Amino acid sequence: MSSHISAENLSAYKDRALPPADLRQIAQHVSACASCRQQLEELQQVSLRLRQQPAYPVPPFFAVRLFNKIKMRQQRSVFVDFVWLSRRLMPALALLAAIMVAWHSFSSPELPPEEEDYLAAVGASPAMSLLAGNNEEMTKEEVLEFVVLAASTQD
Amino acid sequence: MLADISTTHATTAADFELIQAFNEGQEAAFTRLVQKYQQHVFNLIFHHSGPRVEVEDLAQEVFLKVYTHLKNFKGQASFRTWLYRITLNVCIDHGRKRKLRRMLSLEGLSEWGKAKLSLRHSTSASPHSDAEKREWQDRLQQALAQLPEEFRQPLVLRDMEDLDYDEIAAITGAPLGTVKSRIFRGRRHLRELLAPYWEKGS
Numbered sequence: 001m002s003s004h005i006s007a008e009n010l011s012a013y014k015d016r017a018l019p020p021a022d023l024r025q026i027a028q029h030v031s032a033c034a035s036c037r038q039q040l041e042e043l044q045q046v047s048l049r050l051r052q053q054p055a056y057p058v059p060p061f062f063a064v065r066l067f068n069k070i071k072m073r074q075q076r077s078v079f080v081d082f083v084w085l086s087r088r089l090m091p092a093l094a095l096l097a098a099i100m101v102a103w104h105s106f107s108s109p110e111l112p113p114e115e116e117d118y119l120a121a122v123g124a125s126p127a128m129s130l131l132a133g134n135n136e137e138m139t140k141e142e143v144l145e146f147v148v149l150a151a152s153t154q155d
Numbered sequence: 156m157l158a159d160i161s162t163t164h165a166t167t168a169a170d171f172e173l174i175q176a177f178n179e180g181q182e183a184a185f186t187r188l189v190q191k192y193q194q195h196v197f198n199l200i201f202h203h204s205g206p207r208v209e210v211e212d213l214a215q216e217v218f219l220k221v222y223t224h225l226k227n228f229k230g231q232a233s234f235r236t237w238l239y240r241i242t243l244n245v246c247i248d249h250g251r252k253r254k255l256r257r258m259l260s261l262e263g264l265s266e267w268g269k270a271k272l273s274l275r276h277s278t279s280a281s282p283h284s285d286a287e288k289r290e291w292q293d294r295l296q297q298a299l300a301q302l303p304e305e306f307r308q309p310l311v312l313r314d315m316e317d318l319d320y321d322e323i324a325a326i327t328g329a330p331l332g333t334v335k336s337r338i339f340r341g342r343r344h345l346r347e348l349l350a351p352y353w354e355k356g357s
Contacts, residue, residue: 011339015313017320045353046342049295050314055194056201059211063189066218067182073219 005029010040014047170234178226185225189218192235195316196242202311203246205300213249217242232325239316239326243308250304291352298348306341313338 005013005026012018013026030036059065170191176184193214200213220241228237299307308327312318318326324334346353 007343008336008339011342012320012335015320015338017335042346042353043339043342046346046349047314049291050299050310050345051317053202053292053295053315056197056210058193058197062193062211062214063186066189066215067186069215070219070222 004033005036007039007043010036011043014040014043167233167235171230174225174228174230174234185222188221188234192238193218195235196238198315199239199242199311200246202296202299202315203243203307204250206296208246208249208253213245217245220245233322236322236325239312239318243326247304294349294352295345298345301348302341302344306337306344309334309337310341310345314342 009018009022009026010030013023013030016023018026030040170188173184173188173191177188196214196217197210200208200210200217204210204213217238221238224241228234232240299311302310309323309329312323312326313320320331320334320338323329323338324331327334329337
């Protein structure tokens with residue numbers, strides 16, 4: 001009898017995972033060699049036992065419960081995204097507001113106290129005061145005239 | 156039995172049709188994919204990770220990953236190969252976390268010891284009655300859990316999921332020769348672990 005077949009090849013032979021020529025050669029050998037046949041049977045017993053293990057019971061309505069979970073996660077994900085975005089945007093908005101306030105206060109020259117009183121007396125809005133303040137060349141009469149004119153155009 | 160379940164594998168073309176339908180917005184196609192493969196995923200998780208895991212939780216995790224990434228599935232491998240790879244990765248991740256928890260608590264070490272002990276001292280021989288058959292199944296499950304992961308993975312895929320060597324190589328990322336060797340060594344190792352019971356005439 002030729003030398004024995006390696007156990008690894010016997011295992012692959014059992015699975016038909018060898019080239020056809022090798023399968024034929026091993027089949028011939030095994031039919032004539034009790035030792036290799038015994039080894040092959042032992043490997044087959046292990047495989048058989050594994051195949052006979054029962055299937056794990058899938059709980060009823062698994063697919064339905066899974067689908068519900070996916071939907072819940074999607075809804076939660078939209079909410080989480082919104083909260084995440086808000087948290088990220090909040091400091092940016094606060095910073096932008098601070099910059100605008102700072103720019104506004106630096107670019108507006110202060111009026112002398114008597115001019116502020118005068119504008120308040122004629123009922124000028126802060127925007128009008130600002131406009132008046134931006135033009136240092138304007139006299140009180142000119143500002144009054146401008147305010148009256150602006151008020152009349154609003155009507 | 157597991158061998159019967161494997162016959163339900165349909166052609167990959169049918170899977171691709173379902174995937175395409177899902178990507179076009181038909182969510183029912185995903186449910187059909189789940190129903191088609193849920194039994195395989197449950198079996199694979201149970202036989203890979205053992206009886207102490209929450210199989211349903213892990214199966215949900217697997218299918219949630221599939222749902223999230225199905226749009227990126229390119230079809231380079233079959234859907235089954237892709238799904239099994241995800242399943243094994245989820246099992247491996249879970250195993251790592253469980254191992255870490257055990258190391259921290261030392262609780263699992265005693266459980267593991269008890270499992271080994273019950274395997275050694277159980278006296279039933281070949282399975283004749285239903286009770287003996289169940290005992291054998293438990294014993295085999297315990298022995299399987301004791302196999303190193305590198306042997307257990309290909310053995311479960313081959314003998315319980317009936318995959319061929321090429322598919323197992325694609326799923327595990329191991330070369331074909333390594334798959335062949337690991338399947339053999341897994342069988343031999345399992346046979347050794349169960350040696351006392353085989354000798355009693357099974």
